[in-house]
Amino acid sequence: MAPPVSSGAARHGLIGVFWDRIEEEPNASRNHATTSRWSLSSMATLPAATRPGIPHRSAPAFAVLALLALLLPITLVIALSQPQPRSYDSHAYYVIETSPTSSGASHSTQSIARDLADRLDTEFVERVGELENFWLVKAPKTRADRGYELFDSHILNTRALSSEENSQNQKSHQTQQRDSVVEHFQLIRRSAYDPLLESQINRFDEKLRRKRSLPNSSLSARHLAYSIRSLERQVLRRRQKRDLIYVPTPDGPAPLLEPRQTASRPTKGGKLLTLSQMAARKFNIYDPLWPKQWHLVNDVIQKHMINATGVWDMGITGKNVTVAIVDDGIDMTSDDLKDNFFEAGSWDYNDHTPLPEPRLPDDLHGTRCAGEIAAVRNDVCGVGVAYDGKVAGIRILSASISDADEASALNYGYQENHIYSCSWGPPDDGKSMEAPSRLIFKAMLNGIQKGRGGKGSVFVFASGNGGAVDDQCNFDGYTNSIYSVTISAIDRQGLHPYYSEVCSANMVVTYSSGSGDNIHTTDVGKNKCTDRHGGTSAAAPLGAGIFALVLQARPDLTWRDVQYLAVTTAIPFSLDDPDWQRTASGRLYNHKFGFGNMDAYHIVQAAKTWKLVKPQAWWTSANVNAHSQPVTKQGANATIVVTQADLDGANFESLEHITVAVNIKHSRRGNVRVLLISPHGSVSILAAHRRYDDASTGFPGWVFMTVKHWGENAVGAWTLSVQDPIGTQNSNGTFEDWAMGMWGECKDATRQQLFKMPDDAEILLPPSPVSGVALETVMPGLSSSVFGAAPTPLKNPPPLVSDTSMGFSKTKSYVKPTAHLPEDHTGNYTSGDIVTGMGSMSAYLKGKSSWVFVAFGIAIVVGGCLCGWFFLLRMRRQRERARFQTDPDGDQVDQGVGLLSGARRPGGLLQQVLGGASGRGNGYGFEPVAGEEDLPMRSMGRGPIESRHKAGMSQTKPTTKDLYDAFGNASGSEDGSETEQEEKQPHRESQADNKPRAAPYNDIDPDDEYMDSFLEDPDANTPLASRTPADEHSDQESRRLVDEEDEDGRQEGED
Structure with missing residues (x-):
């Protein structure tokens, strides 16, 4: 309950006006109270510092009503900002x-x-x-x-x-x-x-x-x-978690697993300490899984770890950066995650609740990914790459969802959520080909253009686990998007795991399961851990955690700056792999490993001095007719020539991504191989043989993407070759047409505008x-x-x-x-x-109709409570006013003992509210006369009150208590308001009949003998000049009416 406001406290707003209608009630033992009532119009003219307090008996009700009134707009705002529940069944x-x-x-x-x-x-x-x-x-x-x-x-x-x-x-x-x-x-x-x-x-x-x-x-x-x-x-669709690794077939056996070994080095004292033990001492890490987290510190092969300890030593641990885990939920009660859980950026799109809790037995994936990123340093499990960063949970993988919900999920909280870690996608079965709908594409475009205050959301996608069944990440429209950083996997020995998918959209790799070990991280439960986390699902969160370190060092980086840093700081490895090719830009690229392995220390150091790139530019070709060339082993080729004038006209300076849209008809899609050959001889494998893909639909406008040509000179002839290396008798196809898009850095930033889909032209x-x-x-x-x-x-x-x-x-x-x-x-x-x-x-x-109905319901309840309270208050005042009668001049006389008794401050109501100096009782009411005697009015100061006696007025002798009652009953009603105006203008006369008006009570003038005698004994006999029988009869009739009024008043008082 809110405490009563003191006399000097200021109250503001509409609620303050309602509060100020009643004065503070003194201690009940004094048998009197002060109640001041006036109109809202007069209240507006009063200084807030002089407003009276709040009655104790009304404070609880008012406090509740005020709290409800304050919560109403807050509830409405929260309701409008949250997605409405769905009812897909009905x-x-x-x-x-x-x-x-x-x-x-x-x-x-x-x-x-x-x-x-x-x-x-x-x-x-x-x-x-x-x-x-x-x-x-x-x-x-x-x-x-x-x-x-x-x-x-x-x-x-x-x-x-x-x-x-x-x-x-x-x-x-x-x-x-x-x-x-x-x-x-x-x-x-x-x-x-x-x-x-x-x-x-x-x-x-x-x-x-x-x-x-x-x-x-x-x-x-x-x-x-x-x-x-x-x-x-x-239509509801189910996205696949990339925790499922498709088993290899006899054509592609898995590599043999090797037992994990530990290396150590001596210290000055001669004792042997491993690298992980040394790091634990330096960073005060006591987590039991720390020695097994080889992806952070590899005691066996030191060159194969993400190299984060050097970044931690700079004080960069992910502070003020939030990674949203778009997955199957996060166990925010886990001791490893509860301190770093960001609730405001979280939502459950499967069960449509604010908290994305794991509710199904297999809802483990998101919690494990979150532990890789932001598990805190304690005595539970291990630590995350950015152990001082925040993780939000966006739950979409526990049930089928619609495109609308998925689009909402990819933009949820996109001003506070900086990075979106997505270890999911279409099925990695080697025969699916699926891209995000236009709605989801618009959401990703919206994220990179408006997220993080215009710097762009960073989308990180796992490349996929279908490598054993020839699946490729270029058949997945999420991983081959130019707005995504696609991360593939390597194991603790730097080898390519059989499950990790190969394609020209792979940008970089980082660590995951293979060679006899997995990723050790947090699991669902208060104090549970796991050593069975793996697949590209585990690699993508590590990349997201490294990007969190980068954004702490340079929060002003755009989404393209992050991609540039990933490309330019990646470290090539296993150079004996035949797929490495040096491009015309001088960089090495491998379809399995992208530009190389992520190194946290290297990328953070580069970020510190990185010069922000200019805005994105793009150039797109027209559709090129391939004249339905037959697809053979030798290939059907078509060429697009890009000139410098084309690039200048597009304000295009340097190349980043290339997208290729093709229209290829073929009776067996898995036979088709698609190559993009640059003017400088670099070859991107856009599609390769997929043995399980028997689809006869071909590639009806499918879009491929490659990052291999990053930094190349785009001028020249670009050739697309469509081949069928299998060449079976039952397979046949034709190459119909294709188009190419180039994306990169603009020349003149002042001329460049944000990319806008051509479909968004005015209609x-x-x-x-x-x-x-x-x-x-x-x-x-x-x-x-x-x-x-x-x-x-x-x-x-x-x-x-x-x-x-x-x-x-x-x-x-x-x-x-x-x-x-x-x-x-x-x-x-x-x-x-x-x-x-x-x-x-x-x-x-x-x-937001349903929420608005709830809000209006609350408003109706609050309004009803307020109306009911004021109705009861008004009824109470009417019962009190019934004890008074008003003469034609406006004077009030008590007909009996009122329900409220109290003293009035001298000088009138206005002076009382403004803080006139008289009386004790906190400056608002009079102390009763010692002994609480009922003294005649003669003993008080007299004022120049002029009135007439009229039949129907009280015939009792007024006392001091009666006077307190009389002035205490001034209210905010019409009569009360009129009295206030008269008190402010004591010399105003009636314009209607020139009758004398009642002046405000004043203690200063003691000479009003008429008022003195009127108040002391209104029934006293006064000598009259002459009286007639008619006068006597009139007096008797008046006395009879007065007696009837008195009887009615006493009966009402007893009621």
């Missing part, structure tokens, strides 16, 4: 993408998404993570899976398609899964160039809204068609509907969002039903979002009202 979820300027700034993108949600009969949920213009809606599965009624009639009667196309659509409509939301949206898109269909949709939707009492749409179907880029139903509405126009699509997979290539116009509208549009396809191909628009979609269009100010905020709050 609801279908959809992501709406709006165009940033689709309506000429006439509507906010959120209001457009809400309008479409209402029209589609779905519920608006929230924005998708930190992504602008992406919104999540949901609909009950029982309704969504029925199909859209108008779609049935339109697909049978459409005149926009040829008979053959109409037949194909009807067939797919019958065989594919129905979805009323997707079908409804597809018709809305087609209405952009079909006015008749638009009219049908508007009429049908209007009828549906009336039937279901839905709000009216402020936008037409055609307007929505041009304002919405896409709508995709969310403006045409001035009038256009029908029968050609629609643009793009070759499947060759997304202009990646390469910026100009699409080839096709003369057919998009199909009404497709797996891709509904989100049921595993291998994703992207269609240009403007494909459904007419050719004149760049015209101007204005309509609607701008949603700004409170309207836009209200629209946003509606997006």
Whole structure:
């Protein structure tokens, strides 16, 4: 309970106004209290320092109400900042993408998404993570899976398609899964160039809204068609932890495991101390697993360890850096992790709770990875690479999740979470080929552009554990992203483990399991450890921990600076491996090891003096037609020539990443080999033989990536060679076309802008509907969002039903979002009202509907409590005022003993509030006269109060206590307010009848004999000039009325 505020304490705000309506109540033993009541208008004019205190009996209730009022906005802010729970079992979820300027700034993108949600009969949920213009809606599965009624009639009667196309659509409509939301949206898109269909949709939707009492749409179907880029139903997918190592087949046996040995060196005293023992003494490490953490200090082969002790000796231990473990949860109760757990950056996207606790028996992976990074120095298990850093947990791997949730996870807390460690991806089975959806790609782009205050989130991905089954990290769209640092594994002897995947996207390697040992780290449990952690899952967290040391030394580094440091400081090893090749830049590169092994000391030292790179530039080629060359053992080749003028036009200076998009048809994808040959002869193996990949889909627009050419001169002829070295009789394929993108450092930083997906170009509405126009699509997979290539116009509208549009396809191909628009979609269009100010905020709050309902519920409860309290207070005052009657001049006379008794400070209410000097009792009330005697009013100072006696007034003799009661009953009611105004203006006269007004009580004037006699004995006989029988009868009638009033007053007092 909040203590009463002293008389001199200042209180502010609306709550302070309510508090200040009641004075502090003195000790109950004195049998009196002081209560001051006045209007809120008069309160506003009073200095805060002179406001009275709080009554003890009201303080508990007020304290609770004030606390609830203060917590309400805090609760609302927290609720709005957290993702809403999902109900995938009962609801279908959809992501709406709006165009940033689709309506000429006439509507906010959120209001457009809400309008479409209402029209589609779905519920608006929230924005998708930190992504602008992406919104999540949901609909009950029982309704969504029925199909859209108008779609049935339109697909049978459409005149926009040829008979053959109409037949194909009807067939797919019958065989594919129905979805009323997707079908409804597809018709809305087609209405952009079909006015008749638009009219049908508007009429049908209007009828549906009336039937279901839905709000009216402020936008037409055609307007929505041009304002919405896409709508995709969310399909749950399971990401694979990279703790599973696929067993090698007889064609590729695992190397023999060798027993672990220990080396030692003598000290000055002749005693033998190992390197780990020496480091333990230096850094006060008492963890029992420390001698076994060979990746930190290798007592056997000293050149094979991450070399972190030298960095620790500089005082760099990961302070003020947070690594988010995107995995299956973190055991934040572990003694090794609880001190370094960062709760604010954590969230559980599987169970939709704030704490990502391991809840399943196999939820071990994330805790083990977290221990590698930030296990503290104590007497439990071992220590982390950055043992003073923080780890957050983002749980996504314990169940299937949607693309929307995954995109949110990769941006969760991206201002406080600096590095995202991701030891997962598509299955490493040697036959899968999967890339992140456009939504997830946008999240990663958003992270590197806006994370860490614009310096960019650092994404670290494990290369994969499918090496034993010929899997390669270039068939994984996460590891071959230019926004990721892909880390592969080596063992404690510097050998390539059989499980570690090979590809041209590998940037560096660090240590993991192999050669008879694993990574020793923390396990789930309060005091549990493990010696069975391994795979590339263990290598990626070590790399993330090293980057944490780098960011402590140089927190101003951008995400590209981190990649540059990884490339330039990596140490090549095992140089007898035949895959090492010196590139034109002078660096050695190996598809198994990247540019080499990470060395913590080397990279931190380099970071201290590193000059920040200039912003990213890019150049993309047009699609190059390969003329359907047959894919043979000798290869089908195509060339793209890059000129200096091309690079100058793109403000491009130096090369970092190269992306290659291909369209290759082949009856057996695993046979295909793809090579990129630079003008200087460096060869990147983009794809190699995969014996278990029998897919006949080929490479429909698949994007490869290579870092091997980092730093090369990009000018010259770049050749892509597509080969089939197996060459079986049953396999055949053709090389259709390809495109290339180059990414690097810009020349002029002042000219360079952030990369923006070409799909994000403005979409403006045409001035009038256009029908029968050609629609643009793009070759499947060759997304202009990646390469910026100009699409080839096709003369057919998009199909009404497709797996891709509904989100049921595993291998994703992207269609240009403007494909459904007419050719004149760049015209101007204005309509609607701008949603700004409170309207836009209200629209946003509606997006968090469930939390807002809870918040408003709390507000209603708080408001109800306040209203109830003031109602009871008012009723109490009314009962007290019932004991008084007011004469025509405004004077009050007590009819009996009131419920409250107290003294009033001389000089009127205003002087009392302002702190007039009189009386004791904390300066607010009078002390009772000694002995608490009831003295006649004659014994007190008299004031010039003028009044008339009237029938109905009290006939009792007033005492000092009665006077206290009379002035104590001044309230904030209308009568009380009027009395206050009269006290402030004692000489004001009535303008209506010129009757004398009651002046405020004043002790100074003792000469008012009329007031003295009136107060002392109102019933005393006074000599009258003459009286008539009529006067006598009037007096008797008055006395009778007075007696009745007195009886009523006494009865009310007893009640």
